[in-house]
Amino acid sequence: PMRRLLQGDVGSGKTVVAVHAMLTAIASGHQAALMAPTEILAEQHHRIFTQWLEPLGIRVRLHTGARKDTAEPLFEKRTLVIGTHALFQTGFNLERVGLIVIDEQHKFGVTQRDRLVKKGHYPHLLVMTATPIPRTLGLTLYGDLDSSVIDEMPAGRGEVRTHIRTPDRWPKILNFLKTELSVGRQAFVIFPRVDNEDTAAGIKAVNAEAQKLSKSFAPHTVAVLHGRLKPEEKEAVITAFRKNQTQVLLATTVVEVGVDVPNATLMLIENAEQFGLAQLHQLRGRIGRGTHDSHCILLTSGKSAEANERLAVLSETIDGFKIAEADLQLR
Numbered sequence: 593p594m595r596r597l598l599q600g601d602v603g604s605g606k607t608v609v610a611v612h613a614m615l616t617a618i619a620s621g622h623q624a625a626l627m628a629p630t631e632i633l634a635e636q637h638h639r640i641f642t643q644w645l646e647p648l649g650i651r652v653r654l655h656t657g658a659r660k661d662t663a664e665p666l667f668e669k670r671t672l673v674i675g676t677h678a679l680f681q682t683g684f685n686l687e688r689v690g691l692i693v694i695d696e697q698h699k700f701g702v703t704q705r706d707r708l709v710k711k712g713h714y715p716h717l718l719v720m721t722a723t724p725i726p727r728t729l730g731l732t733l734y735g736d737l738d739s740s741v742i743d744e745m746p747a748g749r750g751e752v753r754t755h756i757r758t759p760d761r762w763p764k765i766l767n768f769l770k771t772e773l774s775v776g777r778q779a780f781v782i783f784p785r786v787d788n789e790d791t792a793a794g795i796k797a798v799n800a801e802a803q804k805l806s807k808s809f810a811p812h813t814v815a816v817l818h819g820r821l822k823p824e825e826k827e828a829v830i831t832a833f834r835k836n837q838t839q840v841l842l843a844t845t846v847v848e849v850g851v852d853v854p855n856a857t858l859m860l861i862e863n864a865e866q867f868g869l870a871q872l873h874q875l876r877g878r879i880g881r882g883t884h885d886s887h888c889i890l891l892t893s894g895k896s897a898e899a900n901e902r903l904a905v906l907s908e909t910i911d912g913f914k915i916a917e918a919d920l921q922l923r
Contacts, residue, residue, distance in 0.1 A: 594716040597734050600742030601912040602722045602877025603749070607637070609742070610693045611644065613718055618650060618670055622690025622715075625673045627680075627708060629696045631656045631823050632830060636852060637695070638674045645672065655679055658823035680707040688712070694719040722877065723870045724912040726920045743913070750857070752880035754888045754907045756864075756900075759794070765860065765889060766808060772858055773812045773839050777884065779858035781805065781842045782875055784866040786818045794893060796862045798842050805842060812839040819846045848874045854882030864890035865899035869919040872903075873912055880910075898922075 600606045614624035628634040638654040645652055654660075655675035673679070673686060689712035694705060709717055725733060757765060769779055789797035798818055806814045815838040817829045826846070832838045834853050841847070841856075848871060859879045864872065872890070879886040890903050905918045 593714045594718065595737050596718050597730075597737040597739045598718060598720045598742070599724050599739065600720070600722065601724065601745065601910075602874060603881050604722075604742045604745055606695075606720045606722065606742065607640075610695070610718060610720065611641065613716075614672055614691055614693065615645075615648075615650075617691035617716065618672065620690060621688070623671045623673065623686055623688045624691045624693070625675070625679060625686055625689055625708075625711075626693040626695060627675055627677075629676070630846070631658060631676055632826055632846065632851065633695065634674050634676050635659075635827055636830075641672060641674065655684060656823070677704070680704060680711070684711075686711050689715045691716045691718065693717075696721060696723075722912070723874060724916040726913075726916050729920065748883055750880060750883050750885040752876065752886045752888060752910050754876065754890065754910070756890045756892060756894075756903050756907055758894045759891060765891075768887075769858055769860065770809065770812070772887075773809070776836075776855070777858055778833065778836060778838075778853065778856040779840045779860065780847065780856060780875075780878055781840060782847070782859065782861045783842065783844055784863045786820055786844055794863070795866065798844055801862075802842055805840070809840050813837065814840045814842060817841055817843040817846060819844060845871060845875065847878055851878050852881055853878070855884075857882065857884050857886040859886070859888045860891060861889070862891050864892045864903055865896055869902055869905060869915055869922075872906055873915050876906070876910070 598606055598609060617624045626637060628637055634656050638652060642652045649670060651671045653671060653673045655673055655678050657678050692708055692715050709715060730739060773779060783796050783798040785797040787797050787799050789795060789800040798816055802816050815829050815832060817826060833841045836855060857879055859876060861875060876888045879888060892899060892903060894900060902922060905915055909915060
């Protein structure tokens with residue numbers, strides 16, 4: 593059986609590769625399963641795959657902690673199951689699984705991966721990551737896997753520009769964001785915490801800032817998304833943002849993987865020095881998915897030389913592989 597790692601930058605098209613592989617498995621008379629690290633990402637994959645595949649007569653099922661299409665063994669051949677960690681629980685069985693895809697592999701452990709592979713009779717395994725690994729580390733971490741790389745982006749994407757700013761620039765930043773929102777764009781504002789803001793250290797929390805920013809961004813609509821919301825609340829917030837019923841999404845790193853809203857071209861990351869390089873790169877990957885140019889603003893106190901050096905890497909390149917190498921050297 594295949595054991596392969598697919599590395600590709602955020603937005604490079606790994607999902608399309610995974611769909612082709614799963615269609616091949618289904619055409620051969622088997623089932624396919626895709627595991628994602630968060631319910632938000634699993635539900636997004638389910639929505640997109642249903643649009644693509646149900647016209648072909650393929651049943652797309654969702655299996656997460658909050659939503660289970662069925663707990664019974666699945667016997668239909670033309671079935672594709674998308675889920676979270678719930679897929680490798682003992683109560684879930686796939687009788688004829690021929691291919692397992694693990695999205696955002698770095699969010700899972702090796703033993704979790706092995707438990708999922710043991711569900712079927714030696715299925716093929718494709719693991720994907722948008723957090724590129726320096727080649728010096730790749731063999732150490734994934735020596736049991738063959739490796740493939742997507743090293744370019746789909747044509748027609750807008751440019752992504754990254755700016756490092758300090759809090760004293762806030763009035764200008766707000767004016768810029770509101771100008772972009774007024775012509776129809778959407779924005780993410782990312783915070784390091786849900787609650788427990790630290791005013792002495794200047795560290796902000798999304799719930800504490802929500803009321804203030806709702807006024808600042810008026811008349812544009814603001815919503816809040818974080819990991820403590822119930823699954824149905826998260827889905828409602830994401831759906832409203834996707835439909836442009838909400839123009840500004842205040843969030844934590846819960847949006848780090850997979851959230852795909854092409855009309856969102858703006859990202860402001862508060863306390864950027866609190867995040868790692870790979871995490872910042874993943875967050876930035878939420879914008880630049882459409883044809884318009886995008887802007888990522890990293891707001892930082894500027895007091896830490898080490899943090900400034902890290903953030904400078906992001907302002908110089910959008911190449912995840914270069915960022916991974918720089919991250920390794922800085923560490």
